[in-house]
Amino acid sequence: MSDLGPLVPRRRDMHPVPFDPDYKTSVTRSPRWPLLSMESTPSEETGPRFGHSLIGPLDNNLILNWSKDGTPAIGERILMHGRVMDEFGRPVPHTLVEIWQANAGGRYRHVKDTYFAPLDPNFGGCGRALTDEQGRYQFLTIRPGAYPWPNRANDWRPMHIHISVFGHSFGQRLITQMYFEGDPLIDRCPIAATIKERSQLDRLVAPLDMAMSRPLDFLAYKFDIVLRGRRQTMFENKLEGM
Amino acid sequence: MVQSLDTLVETASQTGGPYVHIGCIPTFAGLGAVYPEDLGLRAIEDGAKGEIITITGEVIDGTGWAFRDALLESWQADASGKFAGQEGADPLVNGFARFAADKETGLWTLRTVKPGKVKTRDGRLQAPHISLWIAARGINISLHTRIYFEDEDNSEDPLLNRIEQRNRVPTLMAKKTGAGEYRFDIHLQGASETVFLDI
Numbered sequence: 316m317s318d319l320g321p322l323v324p325r326r327r328d329m330h331p332v333p334f335d336p337d338y339k340t341s342v343t344r345s346p347r348w349p350l351l352s353m354e355s356t357p358s359e360e361t362g363p364r365f366g367h368s369l370i371g372p373l374d375n376n377l378i379l380n381w382s383k384d385g386t387p388a389i390g391e392r393i394l395m396h397g398r399v400m401d402e403f404g405r406p407v408p409h410t411l412v413e414i415w416q417a418n419a420g421g422r423y424r425h426v427k428d429t430y431f432a433p434l435d436p437n438f439g440g441c442g443r444a445l446t447d448e449q450g451r452y453q454f455l456t457i458r459p460g461a462y463p464w465p466n467r468a469n470d471w472r473p474m475h476i477h478i479s480v481f482g483h484s485f486g487q488r489l490i491t492q493m494y495f496e497g498d499p500l501i502d503r504c505p506i507a508a509t510i511k512e513r514s515q516l517d518r519l520v521a522p523l524d525m526a527m528s529r530p531l532d533f534l535a536y537k538f539d540i541v542l543r544g545r546r547q548t549m550f551e552n553k554l555e556g557m
Numbered sequence: 558m559v560q561s562l563d564t565l566v567e568t569a570s571q572t573g574g575p576y577v578h579i580g581c582i583p584t585f586a587g588l589g590a591v592y593p594e595d596l597g598l599r600a601i602e603d604g605a606k607g608e609i610i611t612i613t614g615e616v617i618d619g620t621g622w623a624f625r626d627a628l629l630e631s632w633q634a635d636a637s638g639k640f641a642g643q644e645g646a647d648p649l650v651n652g653f654a655r656f657a658a659d660k661e662t663g664l665w666t667l668r669t670v671k672p673g674k675v676k677t678r679d680g681r682l683q684a685p686h687i688s689l690w691i692a693a694r695g696i697n698i699s700l701h702t703r704i705y706f707e708d709e710d711n712s713e714d715p716l717l718n719r720i721e722q723r724n725r726v727p728t729l730m731a732k733k734t735g736a737g738e739y740r741f742d743i744h745l746q747g748a749s750e751t752v753f754l755d756i
């Protein structure tokens with residue numbers, strides 16, 4: 316395995332704040348003391364790799380991957396697609412992308428979700444894909460509904476798809492959420508608002524992508540993901556005092 | 558004016574939310590039909606070289622409650638200090654595991670091999686450790702920490718030696734509770750708050 320260099324330090328100001336009173340659960344689940352910082356080591360610079368043998372033919376098709384008899388899931392058919400790259404714009408190929416979401420009515424297939432909206436018998440709500448050589452991925456799914464959640468008295472989550480990405484090293488691990496262009500609930504959402512840098516929140520909002528939409532079939536939304544990069548220089552010195 | 562940088566900024570994190578299990582361990586979440594099995598069920602396969610150990614623990618919030626919805630991932634070297642994919646690594650050590658707090662008790666369990674020492678990039682030996690990553694509702698950016706072992710020589714470990722408050726070092730130590738058995742609780746807040754890492 317070649318040495319690809321240390322991970323670029325995370326810019327914590329470009330991420331959500333861990334503690335935000337408007338998102339009540341974060342109050343008791345956010346560390347109070349500073350994180351311990353150190354240059355990455357092989358423990359963070361390596362990570363699990365997953366092969367194509369892992370992925371089943373319908374894993375990236377949420378419209379059909381829970382259907383028992385081929386009946387498609389109910390909802391507005393969409394293609395979610397994009398590229399995974401690093402901070403230097405390099406594609407991140409063959410990396411695992413996993414998604415999960417509510418159904419078209421805003422209900423998750425989960426014992427703890429007791430929202431009034433009905434379950435769709437043909438919709439499970441999870442999918443996975445490996446990026447290709449250029450770091451591209453695609454999912455065919457339905458647009459999830461907005462849903463209410465117990466936080467402040469009347470909070471609603473905007474339409475969103477949860478995304479988990481591995482990258483090529485354990486230190487690149489990322490979980491985020493994709494929102495949809497034009498959703499008025501984004502600006503009212505305390506979870507979206509944990510990101511204080513507006514440009515960073517804007518980057519979680521996927522634009523409608525008519526070029527990739529398929530006539531008479533599905534609309535497309537484009538969602539690119541940037542993972543931490545690796546610094547590569549000819550000058551790697553031992554740190555003073557270490 | 559100056560030239561503009563063409564580097565990108567990492568995509569912002571968001572919480573995994575209460576249903577992170579649907580996406581990451583769907584069989585555990587009750588969606589058993591979607592994949593043959595959940596990813597990362599085993600850190601090791603039968604026959605892995607080294608000392609086989611079981612680590613159990615809780616993830617405890619600021620009120621002292623061991624919450625039930627944590628998702629954890631671990632990544633580690635094999636007994637000789639090599640990571641899966643590296644030349645000479647034990648093919649029976651996957652190194653990666655994904656596990657969750659129990660829905661009833663909040664306890665999680667990791668069965669694995671005790672890792673060997675891994676060098677830093679400037680050649681110093683790190684004490685045996687397992688990297689740990691924690692996602693849950695209310696955690697806006699997932700937490701990184703490490704499991705070290707109280708029965709190993711940790712005196713030269715570069716990361717542990719960076720901890721100024723020496724009274725916090727034990728928060729990263731798995732406590733031996735029996736033959737091949739360890740306990741490692743993760744405290745998100747409080748006097749025994751676990752040391753979390755920005756690495």
Ligand SMILES: [Fe+3]
Nearest residue numbers: 472475477574
């Ligand atoms: Fe959600």
